[in-house]
Amino acid sequence: MTTTKSVSIEADKNVPLVRITRDFASTPAQLFRAHTERGLFAQWAGPDGMDNRIDYWDARTGGSWRYVARRDGQEFAFHGSFHEISPERLVQTFTYEGVPDGVALETLWFEDLGGGRTRLHAQSLVDSFEARDAFLGSGMEVGIEQGYAKLDELLASGDV
Amino acid sequence: MTTTKSVSIEADKNVPLVRITRDFASTPAQLFRAHTERGLFAQWAGPDGMDNRIDYWDARTGGSWRYVARRDGQEFAFHGSFHEISPERLVQTFTYEGVPDGVALETLWFEDLGGGRTRLHAQSLVDSFEARDAFLGSGMEVGIEQGYAKLDELLASGDV
Numbered sequence: 001m002t003t004t005k006s007v008s009i010e011a012d013k014n015v016p017l018v019r020i021t022r023d024f025a026s027t028p029a030q031l032f033r034a035h036t037e038r039g040l041f042a043q044w045a046g047p048d049g050m051d052n053r054i055d056y057w058d059a060r061t062g063g064s065w066r067y068v069a070r071r072d073g074q075e076f077a078f079h080g081s082f083h084e085i086s087p088e089r090l091v092q093t094f095t096y097e098g099v100p101d102g103v104a105l106e107t108l109w110f111e112d113l114g115g116g117r118t119r120l121h122a123q124s125l126v127d128s129f130e131a132r133d134a135f136l137g138s139g140m141e142v143g144i145e146q147g148y149a150k151l152d153e154l155l156a157s158g159d160v
Numbered sequence: 161m162t163t164t165k166s167v168s169i170e171a172d173k174n175v176p177l178v179r180i181t182r183d184f185a186s187t188p189a190q191l192f193r194a195h196t197e198r199g200l201f202a203q204w205a206g207p208d209g210m211d212n213r214i215d216y217w218d219a220r221t222g223g224s225w226r227y228v229a230r231r232d233g234q235e236f237a238f239h240g241s242f243h244e245i246s247p248e249r250l251v252q253t254f255t256y257e258g259v260p261d262g263v264a265l266e267t268l269w270f271e272d273l274g275g276g277r278t279r280l281h282a283q284s285l286v287d288s289f290e291a292r293d294a295f296l297g298s299g300m301e302v303g304i305e306q307g308y309a310k311l312d313e314l315l316a317s318g319d320v
Binding site: 014015016017056061062063064066079080081082083084091093095103105107123125127128129 | 174175176177216221222223224226239240241242243244251253255263265267283285287288289
């Protein structure tokens with residue numbers, strides 16, 4: 001089985017939105033679990049070498065979440081709300097606490113490509129092009145690429 | 161004491177955002193309570209003649225809310241998450257269940273004008289200009305204007 005390992009990160013031309021797509025060797029249900037189950041999410045999110053400690057995680061419509069990523073004595077905390085958790089899509093808010101006034105509205109869905117492959121679609125909406133371009137210029141693609149590579153391994157392990 | 165009773169509803173030129181401003185004869189703390197306390201919010205939100213039944217309401221960072229507005233046998237339900245509840249601002253998600261795939265990210269803050277007057281600033285962000293213009297064309301200004309007029313009366317009553 002082969003998967004396209006490259007992640008696509010695309011800035012929308014008209015609205016302050018970033019779109020991410022990435023194919024995985026998994027079913028939609030497995031990708032859903034990897035994004036909503038606390039113990040699974042902690043294993044793959046973020047760049048290499050990060051240790052994620054989940055502070056709280058209530059993956060239901062109306063629930064909320066917070067986690068702290070640690071590496072080399074540095075801590076990076078994130079929190080948000082789960083606006084919608086359904087098999088069709090996940091809608092959640094996202095704040096990096098280093099920029100406490102910033103907030104993104106994220107939507108994720110999982111497109112079944114057949115043959116045990118699924119395309120993850122994620123979009124992240126903010127309220128200005130300045131905020132969107134700061135996000136794109138933050139080096140976030142390293143964390144996204146390395147995180148998804150860890151997710152590939154987790155899916156291959158059979159633990160999801 | 162006089163207040164400017166007119167509400168300003170403005171579409172941003174560059175991003176799919178609506179900005180609302182309205183002055184009230186109140187302190188910022190009173191406006192904060194009117195927006196976050198379940199029993200107060202139910203008394204003023206929405207157009208005239210609506211009866212609001214709060215289904216759930218947990219006004220803390222990470223909490224969530226849902227209410228059903230009823231008039232003449234018709235029901236309109238809304239729900240969302242409270243991403244941030246702080247004296248500085250409220251950040252919440254908003255879905256009208258008649259359009260279940262639609263979601264807005266709302267931010268509200270209260271500017272102290274002095275002399276017992278406060279300016280409410282609200283912005284509502286969606287992910288396309290089509291969705292924003294559908295919202296603007298939905299007749300929502302009637303509900304906003306009538307709701308704020310009810311809020312004027314509630315504030316004048318001394319119950320907030």
